[in-house]
Amino acid sequence: MKIIDTLNTFTMTYLDPVGIWISLLLAIPVIWTWIILLGEKRQKKKIWKEARKTTGNLPAVLIIDMLPDKDISSNIRQYLNTEKSFKKLPEERIISLCWDKSLVPEDMPEFATKLRKKIGEIYQTGADRIHLFFAGPAVAATVIGSELSNNIPTTLYQFDVTKGSYINFGPLKLVI
Numbered sequence: 618m619k620i621i622d623t624l625n626t627f628t629m630t631y632l633d634p635v636g637i638w639i640s641l642l643l644a645i646p647v648i649w650t651w652i653i654l655l656g657e658k659r660q661k662k663k664i665w666k667e668a669r670k671t672t673g674n675l676p677a678v679l680i681i682d683m684l685p686d687k688d689i690s691s692n693i694r695q696y697l698n699t700e701k702s703f704k705k706l707p708e709e710r711i712i713s714l715c716w717d718k719s720l721v722p723e724d725m726p727e728f729a730t731k732l733r734k735k736i737g738e739i740y741q742t743g744a745d746r747i748h749l750f751f752a753g754p755a756v757a758a759t760v761i762g763s764e765l766s767n768n769i770p771t772t773l774y775q776f777d778v779t780k781g782s783y784i785n786f787g788p789l790k791l792v793i
Contacts, residue, residue: 673746673770676703677710677739681732681761683753685717692776693750696783703748710742720754728757732764740769747771750783766790 678697682689690713697703697711714735720728739747749771751758765771771789776782 673744675710675743675745676706676748677712677742677744677746678703678706678748678750679735679739680711680713681716681735681749681751681753681757682713683716683720683751683757685719687752688715689750689752689776690715693783699782710739710744712738716753716757720757725756725760729760729764732761736764736768745769748774749789750774752776762789 678693680690680693694711697706712735714731716728716731718724747765747769749761749765751761751773766789773786773789774783775786777784
């Protein structure tokens with residue numbers, strides 16, 4: 618019994634406080650990492666909000682309409698006229714690509730060529746930011762994103778049916 622009492626005394630007197638201190642010391646890096654991650658998350662949100670507000674000094678609008686039975690350009694032009702940052706946008710910096718038939722795999726080379734030509738037209742205007750309005754299939758959106766991801770900054774817009782207007786979804790690629 619004396620050995621058990623000695624071990625119990627040793628555990629309560631020495632090991633218990635040592636264990637508490639080791640636990641506290643090990644918790645410091647965890648807490649520090651948590652604080653850093655929260656700060657980074659806040660900073661990224663702030664940068665994202667700023668990026669959404671940026672229209673650019675020489676903005677250009679790229680309208681890609683791939684819905685065969687719809688014309689989205691009139692809705693987009695109406696939206697552009699309501700936004701003060703786009704009211705003075707010259708007509709030569711509003712570029713449209715209309716695809717009036719259903720997209721099939723055999724059309725992809727032609728679509729990619731037309732898309733690159735329209736992006737080239739935007740470059741010729743000296744634009745420093747593209748505002749992309751797109752309506753069409755996901756595969757085309759993937760190709761568009763691929764073509765624009767390494768170019769000048771691009772801001773994405775999506776039509777909100779409940780509001781009947783377009784919403785700025787922020788940049789295609791945010792460099793932080």
